[in-house]
Amino acid sequence: MIHARLRQIVALASGALLAACLSFAAPASAATSTAAQSQTPLVVNARWGGHATYDRIVVDLQGYVPEVTVTPVPQLVYDGSGKPVPLAGKHFLEIRFHPAAAHDYAGRNVYQGPRLQKIYLSKLKGIALTGDYEGYVTLGAAFDTVPYYRAYTLHSPERFVVDISHVTQ
Template structure:
């Protein structure tokens, strides 16, 4: 009788092990798919699709519109604006300049087609902001330059839904 219990016990253990493995795979499947989807979303290079601006009573605003997540943004004063790659000067009048650099980012898709629909070089006549230019879309960096007649005091904000970077440059109330 004892020898009959062993094969039966082995079958029960084998069935239980199979059931546990199946349950474990079923539970791991969606989590793995979700984490793979999250990592795919995060690894695709964000696309810069537009740059726009607006004047308000106490500040001028630059907005950079994105598809995907918001990359690292660095805004810094520079002594002059130059085009990435060539180093040629950007023809925007001004005495003070800000460089807005996004990385990783692209203004083109994987096929090399342009997705950026904003201005390449634009004179602007706001109280503080006098011009904006896209100065680079090169090796994972998208760069913009902004021109001012007086030293800009600025703040940078990241907004979501839709994804965008906002640079506000303060000025005295004009309203």
């Protein structure tokens, strides 16, 4: 009877020890994936292309693709100063990444794309880097007509895409 009780205590203690070890191991692995995502993603380039039925904007990133909002705005302005962006157009999209940076931790610029670029595609008429400010990177795009667009993320390498339809709705 004493041996049976001793075995039961040893089994319970072993189970408790195993559970404790597993509970310590889980946060470590979770912390590793969280640490990989805690590095601020870098916006390193913006490029564009014209296709038969749409124009495309591609934003290249290092790290992961953060939260992105694409918003029609009445005018493009530079973050921080609020000064108007000198891009010709009647309609504009603001593409905002957060958290993100276009500079590294030493403050060096990592963004290699256009700062202000006139473009002569069917719909897309210009693109500009409008902000790299307090964890937000913002790009602006200019159009002569209302842009009907679809936005999505692609991986390996990480990038964010905005396709602007040539069809006017």
